[in-house]
Amino acid sequence: MTTPSSPASVRGLRSIVARLGVDAPSLWWSLLYFFCLLTGYYVLRPVRDAMGASGDVSAVFPPWLINWAAAHGWTLADYTLQILFTCTFVCMVALQPAYGALVSRFPRRVFLPVLYGAFIACLLFFHWAFEAGLAGRGALFYVWVAVFNLFAVSVFWSYMADVFSNADAKKVYGYIGAGGTIGALTGPGITRLLVGQVGVANLLLVSAGFLLVCLLCIVMLRSKAAAREQAQEGVASGDTAMGGSMWAGLRLVFSDPLLRGLAILMFFGVGVGTLLYNEQAAIVKRYYTTPEEATRFYAMIDWAVNGLTIVVQLLITRWLLRGYxxxxxxxxxxxxxxxxxSVLAASPLPMLVAVVQVITRASEFSLAKPARETLYTQVDRQARYKAKAVIDTVVYRAGDLTFVWSHKFLAAFGSTAVFATGMGVAAGMTCGAWLVIRACRRLPAQPQAAQAA
Structure with missing residues (x-):
């Protein structure tokens, strides 16, 4: 109950939640979960991006790889991102069966804490590696952060699809996304503030602290997720293993029209982002020569992206999702x-590259991402955890790998060639969006209806 002594901001928040008509504790824990998850990730992201843009190969690659490349006449500095993206894709493919086995054989109440516990243990290892100056730590850290981001965020939204129904998701996903965006704004701010004072290694401990809070949120949301699935699907999935094959996710992506459309949309959507990312990395390498300067630059880009994202999430996303x-x-x-x-192909100016980068990432986080995640509330658990993980990790990194090497070839012909090709990639993304829209019209209102059909 609201009392006269309650602050106006608290009364306003309670009023918003009451109008949404959803379980208030579930919404608050979900907001805190996504806030801490993205804060922890965005503390790490500028460090990762600075590694990828570093001109000092000895800080990124192990000595044996540097010596091997030199013996074969290769300059690793010319292929830093291509090598890192290739290694990331290989790791994604290798880990996918392990993740499939984990979610098949263990109930949600077991595999979610295990997954996040593994992430925290890795951060403690990297803290030691940076403190000790371990050779090759840059490449290892870059690949790990990419894997962590995709798996952790994918599992978060899968969990939200367990907690909220489709109707509730349309009401709250915009707000939950905004909570994550506030975290994405907080993370770069923490990095910019602390990197010069505590150093890169201790930033990893800060991130690990936020992941510990994520573990608490997972525990607090467990009963809500179990109760909703018991009522709607007749199974308390938090207490029972999902079963099925570790390869079920791949088969579902190929066989289901909706999942296939989502995979196409993801592949080409990643393509436009990768082409822009590589152009941005070339600019950073040219104008920012120290790791500290590069880290601050990437933190500023992240700040602009997430500032625009939260405005759209709070003012537009929920209105569009519920109305249209x-x-x-x-x-x-x-x-x-x-x-x-199209504008960049005609005039590839560095400032325009930065502007399109901000628009591309902000529209993905504030509009496309909530729309895609809402669709997963209408599919069964196999699609929600297994197929979704394939799309969010393997397909995502396949797009990265394809277009990072494509950029290397196109860059020889200049920025105009890169962005002209990007127009075709953006057209493929538009086609993928149309396929998803067409397929989702045939979705039932509830996942059990899909199982019965």
């Missing part, structure tokens, strides 16, 4: 990116 469904949230980013690449 997922179609505008998927098509608007695709069309905006197509226009952006």
């Amino acid at each position: 469904g997922v179609a505008p949230l998927l098509m608007l980013p695709a069309v905006a990116i197509l226009i952006g690449f």
